[in-house]
Amino acid sequence: MNILVIGSGGRECTFAWKLSQSDKCENLYIAPGNAGTTAYGENIDINPNDFDQLKSHVLDKKIGLVVVGPEDPLVNGLHDYFLVDEDLRHIPVIGPQKHAAQLEGSKEFAKEFMYRHNIPTAQYKSFTRETLQEGLEFLEEMKPPYVLKADGLAAGKGVLILENLDQAQKELQEMLGNRKFGDASSKVVIEEFLDGIEMSSFVLTDGKDYVILPNAKDYKRIGEGDKGLNTGGMGAISPVPFADETFLNKVEQRIIRPTVEGLKKDGIAYVGFIFIGLIKVGDDPYVIEYNVRMGDPETEVVLPRVKTDLVDLFAAVADQKLDGFELELDERSATTVVLVSGGYPEGYEKGKEIHGLGEVSDSLVFHAGTQLKDGKTVTSGGRVLAITSFGGDFKEALKSSYRNIDKICFDKMNFRKDIGFDL
Ligand code: AMP
Numbered sequence: 001m002n003i004l005v006i007g008s009g010g011r012e013c014t015f016a017w018k019l020s021q022s023d024k025c026e027n028l029y030i031a032p033g034n035a036g037t038t039a040y041g042e043n044i045d046i047n048p049n050d051f052d053q054l055k056s057h058v059l060d061k062k063i064g065l066v067v068v069g070p071e072d073p074l075v076n077g078l079h080d081y082f083l084v085d086e087d088l089r090h091i092p093v094i095g096p097q098k099h100a101a102q103l104e105g106s107k108e109f110a111k112e113f114m115y116r117h118n119i120p121t122a123q124y125k126s127f128t129r130e131t132l133q134e135g136l137e138f139l140e141e142m143k144p145p146y147v148l149k150a151d152g153l154a155a156g157k158g159v160l161i162l163e164n165l166d167q168a169q170k171e172l173q174e175m176l177g178n179r180k181f182g183d184a185s186s187k188v189v190i191e192e193f194l195d196g197i198e199m200s201s202f203v204l205t206d207g208k209d210y211v212i213l214p215n216a217k218d219y220k221r222i223g224e225g226d227k228g229l230n231t232g233g234m235g236a237i238s239p240v241p242f243a244d245e246t247f248l249n250k251v252e253q254r255i256i257r258p259t260v261e262g263l264k265k266d267g268i269a270y271v272g273f274i275f276i277g278l279i280k281v282g283d284d285p286y287v288i289e290y291n292v293r294m295g296d297p298e299t300e301v302v303l304p305r306v307k308t309d310l311v312d313l314f315a316a317v318a319d320q321k322l323d324g325f326e327l328e329l330d331e332r333s334a335t336t337v338v339l340v341s342g343g344y345p346e347g348y349e350k351g352k353e354i355h356g357l358g359e360v361s362d363s364l365v366f367h368a369g370t371q372l373k374d375g376k377t378v379t380s381g382g383r384v385l386a387i388t389s390f391g392g393d394f395k396e397a398l399k400s401s402y403r404n405i406d407k408i409c410f411d412k413m414n415f416r417k418d419i420g421f422d423l
């Protein structure tokens with residue numbers, strides 16, 4: 001089968017790495033891919049949101065399966081585009097349709113879904129420009145810290161957690177009144193602050209049944225000790241040590257099952273990954289957010305722990321045959337550490353030559369923001385590489401990642417030296 005992976009990050013590089021190991025994968029294409037994905041398939045220079053160009057390529061190369069990495073094309077209706085096209089509708093797309101993608105694309109849609117299906121989450125109310133005054137008064141009734149969320153996609157920047165009422169009211173005004181996040185903040189969800197430790201669960205569903213993938217915890221802040229600005233993710237570990245069997249049972253019974261059942265009850269077709277951002281408060285799990293895709297860099301630790309042939313797994317999803325599907329897992333721990341460009345997540349330079357990749361041993365190197373230029377691998381984004389390793393526990397795995405990172409360098413390279421510090 002010929003397969004197309006859509007996206008260009010570390011997540012897509014990991015998909016490409018894993019899919020290329022299957023003897024059922026004949027030709028693999030990545031649109032647009034990065035320097036690393038060229039080791040596993042052919043990069044195609046198409047923007048993931050250019051559906052017409054994707055269609056030409058899919059027909060031209062006789063693609064039999066499309067795997068969508070990022071949320072953008074899903075929220076923009078890529079899967080729907082396939083379903084209404086006579087030439088494309090028979091080709092399976094891993095990733096939900098536009099309506100279901102609202103679980104990530106709209107915080108309010110997600111909250112209403114959770115309330116409707118009794119899925120534990122923080123209490124909330126949502127406000128628009130017209131109800132700004134009520135929003136300001138609602139904040140006065142709440143206790144700090146205050147959690148304000150832009151309803152729409154805001155490139156991971158739309159959530160504000162504020163310590164005092166003044167600040168919170170000012171920000172609400174900025175978001176609703178002055179459109180701080182553009183259209184994304186034309187609606188704002190204000191919710192109760194949950195105090196706990198975060199982790200994520202990953203589910204793959206065919207719309208009827210589901211499999212649970214290895215769980216993971218990521219480190220989103222740029223600075224050590226979880227300080228500083230939010231990033232896409234600076235590292236991840238899997239499995240999460242504090243997620244014991246009792247806790248994971250609660251996650252499945254209270255959250256995963258009601259989520260998949262809820263989609264069915266609401267008549268929302270869903271084929272693809274559900275990434276559930278969780279917070280453990282006391283001994284109980286609550287949903288912080290849904291994403292309609294895999295996480296990045298979580299994919300870089302989740303997929304290496306899946307031994308099952310990924311083409312077989314996706315074929316089962318496409319054929320709605322997940323019922324009884326057994327995943328084979330690697331019981332070892334996996335960690336990944338992300339190497340980023342100096343200055344990220346603010347301004348940074350690109351085009352820096354990356355040295356030492358050939359010297360890495362017993363770690364996997366997944367490329368994110370990299371590009372081939374005149375035969376050299378150079379940086380082309382904020383997050384550049386993810387260095388994944390295995391170990392008996394996450395500490396052992398981390399040692400291996402850090403040992404290999406010592407062999408890699410590019411000008412102004414930065415990374416967190418404390419992944420897993422809180423465990
Ligand atoms: P989200 O984009 O919804 O995942 O929010 C981004 C981050 O804000 C989360 O990863 C949490 O660290 C934090 N956060 C979001 N909602 C809450 C909440 N209700 N209570 C505490 N922290 C939250």
Ligand code: GLY
Pocket residue numbers: 218232233291294295296297298
């Ligand atoms: N690492 C968080 C995300 O992919 O959204």
